[in-house]
Amino acid sequence: MSSAGGRRRSLLANAIESIGTTPVPTPTADAPVADDITVREKPAEDTATPSFLERRGIAFDEIARTVKRPTIRLKPSECSIWPGNARDYAALSYDRCASLIESIREEGTNREPVVVRRTPNAEQSYELIVGTRRHFSVSWLHANNHSEIELVARIETLDDEGAFRLADLENREREDVTDLERARNYRHAVEAYYNGVRTQMAERLAIPKQNLHNLLQLAELPDEVVSAFAEPGDLKVRHGMRLSPLLKDDRYRDAILAEAGLIIAEQEKLRATGADKIEGSKVCERLAAAVTPARQAPSPKAKPALTAASGKEIGQVLADTKAKGITININPKGGGASVDEILDALRPVIESARFAR
Numbered sequence: 001m002s003s004a005g006g007r008r009r010s011l012l013a014n015a016i017e018s019i020g021t022t023p024v025p026t027p028t029a030d031a032p033v034a035d036d037i038t039v040r041e042k043p044a045e046d047t048a049t050p051s052f053l054e055r056r057g058i059a060f061d062e063i064a065r066t067v068k069r070p071t072i073r074l075k076p077s078e079c080s081i082w083p084g085n086a087r088d089y090a091a092l093s094y095d096r097c098a099s100l101i102e103s104i105r106e107e108g109t110n111r112e113p114v115v116v117r118r119t120p121n122a123e124q125s126y127e128l129i130v131g132t133r134r135h136f137s138v139s140w141l142h143a144n145n146h147s148e149i150e151l152v153a154r155i156e157t158l159d160d161e162g163a164f165r166l167a168d169l170e171n172r173e174r175e176d177v178t179d180l181e182r183a184r185n186y187r188h189a190v191e192a193y194y195n196g197v198r199t200q201m202a203e204r205l206a207i208p209k210q211n212l213h214n215l216l217q218l219a220e221l222p223d224e225v226v227s228a229f230a231e232p233g234d235l236k237v238r239h240g241m242r243l244s245p246l247l248k249d250d251r252y253r254d255a256i257l258a259e260a261g262l263i264i265a266e267q268e269k270l271r272a273t274g275a276d277k278i279e280g281s282k283v284c285e286r287l288a289a290a291v292t293p294a295r296q297a298p299s300p301k302a303k304p305a306l307t308a309a310s311g312k313e314i315g316q317v318l319a320d321t322k323a324k325g326i327t328i329n330i331n332p333k334g335g336g337a338s339v340d341e342i343l344d345a346l347r348p349v350i351e352s353a354r355f356a357r
Contacts, residue, residue, distance in 0.1 A: 008170055071113045074151040076139040079116055080124040084160060084192070085132055085167045086177055086185035091232070092136045098174065101137045105146060110134045113154040115166065126153070129163045161193040161204075168205060177278050178233045180226065183219035183240070186212065217244040225256065225287065228263040230271070236279030252291035259290035306330065306349060308341040315342075316348060326353040 012297055081089050094101065104110050127344075128135050131153075138151045158166065166183070171177045184199075190212075194201040202209045218240030225243060229235045246252045263283055278286075299342025305349070306315035306328060314337045315330035328349065330342060 024233060025083065034221055071152050071154050073109075074116070074153050076135055076142060076151055078124055079114075079126045079135060079151070079153075080119065080122060081132065082127045082129050082136065082163060082167070084164050084185070084189070085129070086171045086181045087132045087174075087352060088181055088232075089132055089136065092133065097133050097137050097140070100133055104134070104137050104149065105141060108149060109227060110138065110152050113152045115156055116153045117156055117158050128153075128156075129156070129158065130167050164189050164193055165204060178235070179215070179237045179240075180192075180232045180235050182213040183217075183237070186215050187219035187347050190216070194209045214241050217241060220244060221249065222257065224258075224260040224264070228260040228267070228283050228287065229280050230277035230283075234277075234283070236280060239280065239284040242284060246291055248290065255290045256287050259287055263287070306345055308337045308345050310337070310341065312337050312341075314345060320353055326350065 048120075049093075066197075110131070112131075112134070114134050115129045116126040117129055119125065119127045135151060138149055141147075141149050168182075168189075171182060182236045188203050189199055191194060194204070194254065198212055199209060204352070205212070214237050218235070218237055221235075221240055221243060225247070226232075226235060229239075247256055263278060263286060267278060304317040304320075305313050306317060307313050314329060318325040318329050319325075326349070328346070
């Protein structure tokens with residue numbers, strides 16, 4: 001069993017305990033009698049070494065924490081999907097869950113139980129809180145000649161806020177939950193469970209307030225901007241941090257939305273031809289650049305003309321710098337000037353040259 005999986009199960013167990021559903025210890029032959037527990041719960045005396053009963057009580061606590069909750073086996077059809085979960089169930093597919101599907105097929109079950117809660121008055125008896133991909137995978141196997149495989153589940157008693165915190169804790173460990181899915185889930189949760197108070201939500205989730213703010217900014221992006229990204233996973237929190245302030249400015253919003261429309265059309269053409277998509281970072285750059293007017297290239301400066309006293313143009317002053325001196329192009333035939341006229345025209349140009357100043 002992988003260390004990451006073990007750590008995740010430990011985090012989930014701690015989260016469940018913090019919600020107030022501490023596992024009930026299974027009685028064992030070595031379990032202390034009631035008197036032992038009473039003695040252990042008395043205030044500890046100022047002694048350097050714990051007594052035998054105190055040490056035995058501590059050991060009992062450790063055993064209680066390691067007792068596994070009983071699991072049940074369900075058909076996927078017995079569970080509805082809790083809408084408060086961040087993951088978009090409709091977006092799941094065989095390709096996204098292929099490795100998990102094959103693992104469950106080989107083992108004949110899901111090794112890590114999903115978490116459900118009872119829904120007595122609903123059409124299905126249970127509601128899935130944690131384990132959306134596992135539920136989808138077993139459902140897929142049921143639809144593809146493996147109806148004998150059941151979904152292993154653990155039942156918890158959770159209200160909506162507790163269910164949200166538990167599901168969120170698991171989703172933070174999952175790389176395939178997109179920033180956008182999590183952001184939209186948070187936007188719903190802050191209103192549904194925390195009365196719109198972001199500070200309270202950040203404290204309950206034990207995350208920095210700025211992190212929560214950044215996620216909620218991502219959730220506020222218009223659909224046109226979101227659709228400009230080829231895939232939901234291409235849209236990152238950092239993109240929301242850059243684009244959201246610009247979109248809130250009425251001077252820039254229309255320009256960004258117009259550019260988003262152009263990018264959407266380009267992405268569709270690329271998708272249709274099998275070409276590579278426009279990457280998320282480039283999409284963000286184009287949208288942000290839409291608020292800056294394109295700079296016009298400066299028109300080339302006309303070269304000063306070299307003219308004779310008669311007004312005839314006999315050449316051009318190509319360069320006049322202190323570093324490289326003066327460069328003059330003379331074309332006496334074009335202007336029909338004599339040598340004396342050319343020399344007379346050169347004198348004032350040379351006298352006023354920069355290298356001579």
